[in-house]
Amino acid sequence: MTDFPMIINGLPVSAAAHFDVKNPATGETVGRAPNASRDHLDQAVAAAEAAFASWSQQPDAVRAQACLDIADKLGEQAEDLAQLLTREQGKPLNGLGSRFELGGARAWAAHTASLSLPVKVLQDNEQGRIELHRKPIGVVGSITPWNWPVMIAVWHILPAVRSGNTVVVKPSPFTPLSTIRLVELMNEVLPPGVVNVVCSDDQATNIGAAISAHPGIRKIVFTGSINTGKKVMATAAETVKRLTLELGGNDAAIVLPDVDPKAIAEGLFWGAFINNGQTCAAMKRLYVHESVYDGVCAALVDYAKAVPVGPGSDEASVLGPINNRMQFEKVQRLVDAAKSKGRVLLGGEPGEGLFFPPTLIADLSHDDPLVFEEQFGPALPIIKYSDVEDAIRQANDSPNGLGGSVWSQDIDKARQVASRLECGSVWINKHGAIQPNAPFGGVKSSGCGVEFGEEGLAEYTDIQVIFN
Incomplete structure (x- = not known):
């Protein structure tokens, strides 16, 4: 040793x-x-x-x-x-x-x-x-x-x-x-x-x-x-x-009604699950317009269920375990509370040791713990909205303000929404893409x-x- x-x-x-x-x-x-x-x-x-x-x-x-x-x-x-x-x-x-x-x-x-x-x-x-x-x-x-x-x-x-x-x-x-x-x-x-x-x-x-x-x-x-x-x-x-x-961050993403769910599923997934969700500027809350809500949920499940999870030393693995027991227990606590309130689309049950599968839980409310607390792990709550003004209000109703994102085919509209988010960085049609030439802070x-x-x-x- x-x-x-x-x-x-x-x-x-x-x-x-x-x-x-x-x-x-x-x-x-x-x-x-x-x-x-x-x-x-x-x-x-x-x-x-x-x-x-x-x-x-x-x-x-x-x-x-x-x-x-x-x-x-x-x-x-x-x-x-x-x-x-x-x-x-x-x-x-x-x-x-x-x-x-x-x-x-x-x-x-x-x-x-x-x-x-x-x-x-x-x-x-x-x-x-x-x-x-x-x-x-x-x-x-x-x-x-x-x-x-x-x-x-x-x-x-x-x-x-x-x-x-x-x-x-x-x-x-x-x-x-x-x-x-x-x-x-x-x-x-x-x-x-x-x-x-x-x-x-x-x-x-x-x-x-x-x-x-x-x-x-x-x-x-x-x-x-x-x-x-x-x-x-x-x-x-x-x-x-x-x-x-x-x-810490509890980054919100707002999906506008004009998106193609299949086209954005990969970007949404990695915005949330990069490093198994153990990233300050990862997407932690996903607000989706009711007109594309079911389509986004389905596209996310289709993408996520194909992502290999296993030991990091295995060249085939794309996601690994949660790093430590303390964080694992926090994720499990928040997911268990969310399961009684929302609809589990994927995952939700811990694996062996510190492995926790990618978990998607729909139909949650803004005040549910998995939404309002920073989970810092492989679990994403999905919240339906009908009015973009309400989505912006919910996104900003947080003590955190690290990052956020807006997803839309209308870039001008996305920029208008982005400018109203209370966070240090906002991305359009991506999340968490930091660069060494761009200041980053909360x-x-x-x-x-x-x-x-x-x-x-x-x-x-x-x-x-x-x-x-």
Whole structure:
């Protein structure tokens, strides 16, 4: 059994205690992750502080090249990382699984190299010159989730590195191993201390809370649940840390009456079931006009029942298990409650271990728990509506506001509806299609700040205005 180390100041660091990381498809132990102490966190922050002094002064071109070199490392090691990711996370190797995630991580790293925040001249006349400079903040604390662990770590770390910051990353205890390996690869490119990784099972030592409170960390970037995000905000308040929070979503999709149900079934399915529904910006609620309601339900069932579900290591699998027992039980609770209220079109009964089949439940109401709560799993509630104004009202009646989508052959009409949805991103005739050049973030309780593009890069900087 492999004991994985932390990476602090460019070197592997062991811990006195480790915890098992399980394969959700089989229950077997994939490896053992180090359980960091507060001393380990202090060492990682000290290493990042020391590295910041020189890394923040490196020329822009050097930092851009580092991102490209990391992208190359990800390409070279993509298959090994994908295999490890599948074993600890459960997602299939194929389809929109681990190989897809590694390809996305590489593309994001390379695109980050192309971003820059040049000096902006606000005034240059006889009264003087005023320049706006973007300066790196310092040590960034990154706390990543278990659903897309490699991709989201790249989303957090690469903009920080590109803008001259240094990083201490703490991965989820469910999927720490692929992140440790990712940081090892980054340290083959970067100077020691620029990127460090510490791990915790969140029981013996809550390193996540310690990161949020640590006085040496100047910014927190966190992806995860709303409840945990609130705790991060509260803990970070004492030291007035900068925050980028990408929190839960309960994304609504509105299907207008002019659609061809068979033409949109595949897009609807993957909008909801990408990564087995374990995606913040996945479709979680589907509102369908009564005139096409039966047709959309039938087309979704026809598509979904043909999707293979099995262990991620099986090349034939397209969907895998739910990642962990806690999430499995939440999905089962919400589905069981929905079965007594709605009509089960497909699935609804758990499989062995952590496997749960793609589940479609029709005839639900807006206030049913499966509709109003974020399920974060392979279950989609379908709600019939007759008036588009009512569908918009129901879509917006949520504390969440991450993403949404509108489905129609009339693009102008779809855009009108899209503009009225209270969420950070809206897609037309697709759902969840994020890109590295387009800012992404939530409104309401779905977070603060944005990621990606120049706007996301700016989140890792402080503004300094120079008057002369």
